[in-house]
Amino acid sequence: MPLLSDASRHTRRRVLHVHRFRRLGDDPFSGGSHYGCRCGVVRAGF
Numbered sequence: 512m513p514l515l516s517d518a519s520r521h522t523r524r525r526v527l528h529v530h531r532f533r534r535l536g537d538d539p540f541s542g543g544s545h546y547g548c549r550c551g552v553v554r555a556g557f
């Protein structure tokens with residue numbers, strides 16, 4: 512059974528995905544906070 516079709520469909524879905532960031536924790540280096548989405552995208556807060 513080809514699993515690639517499922518994977519590509521999942522990837523295509525992520526294009527339209529709207530990130531919902533929630534706080535993951537503090538960053539001791541920048542003094543800010545890390546925010547991450549369920550899809551795995553992480554960005555630094557202010």
Ligand SMILES: [Zn+2]
Pocket residue numbers: 528529530531548549550551552
């Ligand atoms: Zn996301």
